[in-house]
Amino acid sequence: MDSALIPKGVKRCPLWQFLLFIGAVGIVLLWGVYAMLLCWFKGLNQTNMNDYYGFALWIWADLAVIAVGGGAFFTGLLRYIFGKDVLKNIINYAVLIGFICYSSALLILAIDIGQPLRGWFIFWHANVHSMLTEVAFCLSCYFGVLTIEYLPLILENRQIEKVPFFHHLSHNMHEVMAVFAATGAFLSFFHQGSLGGVAGVLFGRPFAYREGVFIWPWTFFLFTWSAAACGPCFTILVTKITETITRKKLVKDNAIELLAKISGWMILTYIIAKTMSMWYWATVTAPSKGFTLMEFYSNNPLYGIWIVVAEILICGFVPAFILITKKGRKNPLTLWIAVILAVIGVCLNRWVMVLQVMAVPVMTFDHWAMYYPSWQEVATTILPVAYGVILIAISYRYLPVFPNEAELNPIEPVAEEATAVESPVELEEDLKPAEA
Amino acid sequence: MKYNKNHRFGMVIDLDKCTGCGSCMVACMAENNVPFRKDESNKLLSITWMRVFRLTNGEPFPKTDICYLPRPCMQCAGQHEGHSPCVSVCPATATDYGIETGIVSQIYTRCFGCRYCMASCPYHSRYFNWWDPIWPTGMEKYLSPNVSPRMRGVVEKCSFCYHRYQLAKEKAFMEKRRELKESEYQTACAQACPANAITFGDLNNPDHAVHRMVNPDPKHGGRPKNPHAVRLLERLGTNPKVYYLSSRNWIRQAGDNHLKNEAKIKKPVHHG
Numbered sequence: 001m002d003s004a005l006i007p008k009g010v011k012r013c014p015l016w017q018f019l020l021f022i023g024a025v026g027i028v029l030l031w032g033v034y035a036m037l038l039c040w041f042k043g044l045n046q047t048n049m050n051d052y053y054g055f056a057l058w059i060w061a062d063l064a065v066i067a068v069g070g071g072a073f074f075t076g077l078l079r080y081i082f083g084k085d086v087l088k089n090i091i092n093y094a095v096l097i098g099f100i101c102y103s104s105a106l107l108i109l110a111i112d113i114g115q116p117l118r119g120w121f122i123f124w125h126a127n128v129h130s131m132l133t134e135v136a137f138c139l140s141c142y143f144g145v146l147t148i149e150y151l152p153l154i155l156e157n158r159q160i161e162k163v164p165f166f167h168h169l170s171h172n173m174h175e176v177m178a179v180f181a182a183t184g185a186f187l188s189f190f191h192q193g194s195l196g197g198v199a200g201v202l203f204g205r206p207f208a209y210r211e212g213v214f215i216w217p218w219t220f221f222l223f224t225w226s227a228a229a230c231g232p233c234f235t236i237l238v239t240k241i242t243e244t245i246t247r248k249k250l251v252k253d254n255a256i257e258l259l260a261k262i263s264g265w266m267i268l269t270y271i272i273a274k275t276m277s278m279w280y281w282a283t284v285t286a287p288s289k290g291f292t293l294m295e296f297y298s299n300n301p302l303y304g305i306w307i308v309v310a311e312i313l314i315c316g317f318v319p320a321f322i323l324i325t326k327k328g329r330k331n332p333l334t335l336w337i338a339v340i341l342a343v344i345g346v347c348l349n350r351w352v353m354v355l356q357v358m359a360v361p362v363m364t365f366d367h368w369a370m371y372y373p374s375w376q377e378v379a380t381t382i383l384p385v386a387y388g389v390i391l392i393a394i395s396y397r398y399l400p401v402f403p404n405e406a407e408l409n410p411i412e413p414v415a416e417e418a419t420a421v422e423s424p425v426e427l428e429e430d431l432k433p434a435e436a
Numbered sequence: 437m438k439y440n441k442n443h444r445f446g447m448v449i450d451l452d453k454c455t456g457c458g459s460c461m462v463a464c465m466a467e468n469n470v471p472f473r474k475d476e477s478n479k480l481l482s483i484t485w486m487r488v489f490r491l492t493n494g495e496p497f498p499k500t501d502i503c504y505l506p507r508p509c510m511q512c513a514g515q516h517e518g519h520s521p522c523v524s525v526c527p528a529t530a531t532d533y534g535i536e537t538g539i540v541s542q543i544y545t546r547c548f549g550c551r552y553c554m555a556s557c558p559y560h561s562r563y564f565n566w567w568d569p570i571w572p573t574g575m576e577k578y579l580s581p582n583v584s585p586r587m588r589g590v591v592e593k594c595s596f597c598y599h600r601y602q603l604a605k606e607k608a609f610m611e612k613r614r615e616l617k618e619s620e621y622q623t624a625c626a627q628a629c630p631a632n633a634i635t636f637g638d639l640n641n642p643d644h645a646v647h648r649m650v651n652p653d654p655k656h657g658g659r660p661k662n663p664h665a666v667r668l669l670e671r672l673g674t675n676p677k678v679y680y681l682s683s684r685n686w687i688r689q690a691g692d693n694h695l696k697n698e699a700k701i702k703k704p705v706h707h708g
Contacts, residue, residue, distance in 0.1 A: 043588045044549070045566040050480035054551035054564060114549020114564065114589025121528040121548045132527035132552050204521035204558035204672055206693075289671050290693030362558040363668065364690050365491045365505070369480070 005159055005398045009406035012397050025389050032383025035376040039111050046376040052369035053358045058112040061381045063195055063350035065101040065108075066139070067223070068343055070231025072098020072146060073181075073188035078262065080181035089255040092153055092401045093242075094235045099146045100391055104384030106143060111380055131197035138191030145184040149177065153399050189224050196223025199353040206289040207296050208357040210281055218277045219353065225273065229266035230346035232259045233319070233339040240336060242396065248409045250402040257329050260338070264323025267342055271316035274349075278312070296360055300368040303356050311352065315345025444513075444538040444658065445596055446639040446677035447626070448649045448665070449506055451687055453633035454488075456504030461486050463628030464508075467597060469585045471569030483563040485509070485594035486625050493686045503687045506634065508625065509561040509594035510668065510676030511540050513657060521674055522553035522562065531591075538639075538677055539596050547590040554591060558669055559676075562593045596636075597623040618644050639677060650679045666691040 001015045012018070039046050049056045075094040079087040110116055122136045155161065155170035193216065199208040200217025210217040236256055243250050282293040297305045322328035322338035329335050359369050373381075395401055464470065464486040476482045486508045493501040512520040518533040520540055530547035533540055554562040568588040571579070579585065582599040586592045604620040618637050626636040637644035639652050651661040657675035660667065665679045666688045682688055 043567065044564070049564075050478075050566075051483075051554065051563050052480050052560060054554035112550070114551070114591075115547070115587075118528075118546075118548035121530070121546060122550075125528040125530070125546055127527055127529040130525050130527040130552070132525065132550065136527060198525075198552070201525065202521065202556050203515075204556050204669075204674055206672070287695055290695060290698070292695060358555065362672075362693075363560075364693055365489055366560075 002398075005157060007158060007398070007400045007406075009411065010409070011411055018393070018397060022390055022393060025386050025393075028382060029386035029390065032379045032386060035379035036111055036383060038376055039380065040116060044112075044114055046374060048372060048374040048377065050369075050371070053355075053371040055354050055358055056371055057355075057373040057377045057381055058108050060347075060351050060354045061384075062105050062108045062112070063354060064347045065104050065384065066192065066195060067227045067346045067350055068231055068234035069098045069101025069105070070188065070192060070227030071233075071235035072101075072149075072231070073142070073184045074228040074231050075235060075259065076149070076181035077185040078259075080178040081185065084258060086252075086255050086258055089402070089404050090235065090239065090251050090259065092403070093239055093251070094232075095146065095149045095153070096392065096395055096401060097235055097238055097388075099143075099150045100384070100388040102139065102143045102146055104388065105139065107384060107387075108380070131194045131201055134194040135191050135198065138187045138194065142184055142187040142191060145180050145187060148173070148180050149184070152177075153395070153401065156400050157398055188227070192224040192227040193220040196220045196353075199357055202357070205357055205360070205362060206286055206291050207360040208353065209285065209289075210277065211285060222270065222274055222277060225266070225270045226346050226349060229263055229270045230342045232263040233267075233323075233342035236260060236263075236335070237339040237343055238392075240339070242392065246396070248405065250405050250408065252404050252408065253330075256335075260323050260329040260335060263342070264320055264325075264329065264338075267316065267345075268320035268324060271312060271320055274316070275312060278308075296356075300359065301370065303359060303368075307348070307352060307356070311345055311348045315341045315348060319345065442536055442538070442640065444639040444652075444677060445601075445621075445637070446511070446538070446646050446652075446658075446679065447508065447596075447623070448635045448646045448679045448681060450633045450635075451503050451505060451680050451682040452684070453631045454504045454506060454629075455631050455633075456488055456490060457630060458488055459628045459630055460506050460625035460634060461488060463624040464594070467580060467583070467624035468595070469569075469579045469583045470592075471565065471567075471571075471585070473567065473570075481566060483565070483592065485561075485563070485592070491687070491690055501684065501686065503682070503684070503690075505680070505690075506625070507559060507561065507668075508623075508678060509540065509596070510559050510674065510678045511538060511596060512674040512676050513538060514675055515657070515673050521556040521558070525552045525556045527552065537598075537601065539598055539601075540593075541595060541598065542591065542593055544584060544586045544590050544592065549589040549591065551591060558672060558674070562591050564591050565589060600624075646679075649681065652679075664688070668692070 006012050035046075047056070072094045075087055075091055078084040079091045110119060113119055122133060126133045152170040152173040155166045161167050161170065196219035197217055200210040200212065200219030202208040210219050212218045212220060236259060239251055239256070286293060286296070294305070297303055297308070319338040319342040322334050328338065355371070359371070361367055361369075461484060465472070468485060470483050470485055472482065486506055489505040489507060491503045491505055493499070495501065513533075514520045514524065518535060520533055523531050523533045523540060527550060528546055528548055530543045531540060531553055532543070549564070551564055554564060565586050565588050569585055582603065600623065601621050604616050608614070608616055608620070623636050626634040635645050635649060637646040639646055639658060641647055649662065650665040652658040653661050658677065659670065660679055662681070664683055665681050667676045667679055668691050670692050680687075680691060
């Protein structure tokens with residue numbers, strides 16, 4: 001029924017199956033929308049946040065999706081600026097994932113603020129000394145860049161492309177994409193860094209506070225670095241999940257392996273820098289404020305030293321060593337393990353820099369503050385996931401997201417007959433791989 | 437005597453005098469139209485611009501000792517005047533540092549409720565309006581007309597009763613005076629304290645009691661020269677304008693975090 005919209009040379013599931021899938025995920029989405037409306041109309045009393053936990057699940061989710069969405073800018077940088085042509089086979093998907101991550105981050109921020117209608121005050125009454133102001137500006141601009149990067153892919157839909165204007169627009173946008181890739185990398189450097197700075201500048205919170213260079217705490221650089229390192233792992237992970245669900249090979253191994261290799265070296269260098277930064281903080285910065293390292297990791301039911309071991313050792317060094325070895329990244333199982341660990345690692349880092357910062361007592365007579373999210377917080381955090389799944393499903397079905405798909409999954413001759421009876425299958429000779 | 441023309445309004449709280457009666461908290465709530473709910477038992481959700489903490493030295497009987505510690509907003513100056521933990525992070529300039537007074541203000545109509553300032557404050561002096569303020573029937577007539585009530589979704593905090601400063605300035609202006617007398621600008625909590633434990637005034641003015649009590653060192657961000665005076669979390673560099681006096685060593689030690697080799701006393705315990 002919708003075969004005219006499906007890219008040439010590829011096969012898709014029947015429409016009813018697709019709609020059933022969208023409907024199932026749509027129910028989860030509606031649940032999240034309901035919770036979101038509750039928060040907007042009744043206020044943030046719908047959450048389990050309190051005056052000790054002013055930052056909670058949402059801010060973590062925000063930081064986490066932005067970190068894993070870093071795959072878009074870093075892959076774009078490698079493809080367009082450093083000329084890694086082999087990544088053209090995965091760049092479309094990296095952009096799509098980045099678009100989903102950043103639109104989700106903006107949505108979460110819109111729910112998280114107490115007066116959503118005043119959200120624009122951050123631009124109008126901007127305090128240039130605040131890291132959050134920098135985040136807001138760069139985040140919004142970069143979302144614009146991602147939209148521009150995603151647009152040519154939409155214009156390559158079979159029916160839209162038939163319109164000469166859209167066809168030429170798409171072509172010309174491809175021509176200048178390097179400019180947007182460079183802009184995206186520049187903006188990402190600042191907003192990823194500023195998100196690290198959000199915690200790092202809190203000199204009233206010894207657990208978060210870090211020294212640094214000029215106005216930038218070390219977390220500024222570590223956040224950018226970790227996003228560039230672990231973002232591509234998330235791109236690989238989502239690609240692998242998509243391949244598993246569709247039961248197709250969608251991206252050539254050489255693209256995955258190159259991205260995995262670069263990511264591995266980035267994770268290794270990041271985690272060494274992170275360890276050094278933490279060592280300095282634990283032995284110099286924190287003691288100068290009257291704290292020992294173990295005071296931050298004891299006398300509470302959750303935050304033990306295990307979290308350091310998990311973040312740095314298990315989710316840092318382990319995936320790094322797997323990915324930098326040829327054997328490790330070529331083996332499907334170890335590749336899966338490595339990308340999952342890397343994604344968990346960066347998310348855990350963001351959790352620590354948001355949730356644990358709020359939990360640690362600062363005044364000597366204060367106490368650890370524990371927090372668990374309300375169902376409204378959980379639902380609104382799952383909402384972007386459902387939205388992402390739906391957008392990926394629609395994009396995958398109707399847009400040439402994977403340029404190698406037709407080549408990697410040749411359609412058998414019997415499929416030709418099926419085209420006559422409304423099957424979403426096209427002849428292979430008509431194939432025209434797309435490239436962002 | 438010459439002194440800095442800019443004021444640095446501050447507070448000195450004598451912890452040896454404080455009985456923990458809570459008059460300061462009540463006076464503050466009434467003066468500043470602080471909203472409340474039917475159930476105020478969850479202190480992580482209730483708004484208390486002035487909050488009294490109860491500390492003990494953690495020693496068993498008969499060495500047990502108790503201290504009540506009232507905690508308003510510390511009106512931090514930061515490492516350089518105006519670089520308060522909260523002011524420096526607010527993305528919408530909804531909280532500002534008054535160079536003329538040293539008071540950290542909160543602009544309720546500009547705050548959009550991101551709560552970054554709350555995350556930055558180590559004293560937990562900032563509170564979020566999780567609910568709309570609902571006053572018991574008839575009580576709205578008793579609200580102070582000088583303080584604007586806050587709406588749901590914004591942050592609020594102690595302002596050192598700034599409206600009183602404005603009223604005193606207006607009165608002085610009408611009387612063709614430029615300076616205020618010490619008694620003309622006093623906070624509600626300082627006036628309500630029956631034990632006279634709270635003293636308020638200009639730390640820059642040597643004639644004011646607060647200056648004489650703590651003898652602030654302007655070369656070190658106002659650090660007290662009086663050995664019996666401390667500021668909370670001095671080591672963080674927040675440079676607060678609220679000072680605590682006590683003759684008891686464990687209480688002064690409780691004001692800041694110390695490494696084991698620096699202090700050989702038990703950490704204080706907070707109750708309730």
